[in-house]
Amino acid sequence: MKIAILGAGNMGLSFSKSFLKYELIKPENLHLITRNKSKVSKISEEFPKSKISTFEEIEDLDANLVIIAVKPQDFSYVTDNIHFPFRENQMILSIMAGIKIEKIQTLLKHPLVVRAMPNSPTLLGMGITGYTAAEGISFSQLINIERLLNSTGRSVYLEDENLLDGVTALSGSGPAYFYYIIDAMIKAGIEMGIEENLSQLFVKQTMLGAYHLINNSDKSLEELINDVASKGGTTEAALKMFEESSLKEVLKKGILKAEERAKELNG
Structure with a gap:
């Protein structure tokens, strides 16, 4: 060929x-x-x-x-x-x-x-x-x-x-969404007094471990979240703030906006 x-x-x-x-x-x-x-x-x-x-x-x-x-x-x-x-x-x-x-x-x-x-x-x-x-x-x-x-x-x-515009928004652009979230987590670590290189290490390894858990578990994402978020604990406090800020909806809207832009590119 x-x-x-x-x-x-x-x-x-x-x-x-x-x-x-x-x-x-x-x-x-x-x-x-x-x-x-x-x-x-x-x-x-x-x-x-x-x-x-x-x-x-x-x-x-x-x-x-x-x-x-x-x-x-x-x-x-x-x-x-x-x-x-x-x-x-x-x-x-x-x-x-x-x-x-x-x-x-x-x-x-x-x-x-x-x-x-x-x-x-x-x-x-x-x-x-x-x-x-x-x-x-x-x-x-x-x-x-x-x-x-x-x-x-x-x-x-x-x-x-027509589904390819959705694929463009979801996986084509997807890596940038993860980088964006990871960057926010690293900066939060720095704000809490953790050195930048250590904050990066903690966040990157957490991301890697979480991926393997998702990939090797029969549990749903909701169940995996509940495994980490004990009642009245630290994770629950963070998740509650995310919900109050409509973080999930904002992320979904951003992805849908990417799909809209993909459709526009055809002219």
Whole structure:
């Protein structure tokens, strides 16, 4: 398989590293295209056997799969710089937030489009990606796409493309929500007199342990909360303040706002 990646940023490069790590493609069959000429040298050092180009240099894409890994706001730059038709059997995989399959098909004049929404833990091979596909894409083609996506973590096929905006808001943007909460907890620790490095250690290890408890317990989240929050205790005092401040509702509203923004990106 030959793969071309339009957009050699963090996500495009993390996908590339995963594909190579699991030997899903050979280095010489990888073509990375960047908008930034100044990055060509650095990318070439990371991928010495792969082809590196700028958008202005591409006159054709010799690839079975073309991955669009630019920000949705930069999609017009991609369409402005592709002056050649896609080949009949080429697949397009978009990992842009918000941009729907129909719009990609129309602007690129090509029907074979798969749309996916990964998240940043793909950098460590621990991401999760929701994906869906246009009509006319075969089961075997989808299996090949899934193999590639699974190299970056886990993937889930969705029949309804509209759900991808929700996936964008939930898991695509999701890591930032956890970072936001963790930052608040660390700062609370500092305010209580705990040194910053120690506060970070306590919070990060607590987060890690809590994740493993969720993942390895048959209990519901409510039961797990009740296991920690004894009557009249410290946890109950904190949870009561969260409830009085409608923290859960605020978080839900923020996630729904992210979904709304994802829908707007389609234009």
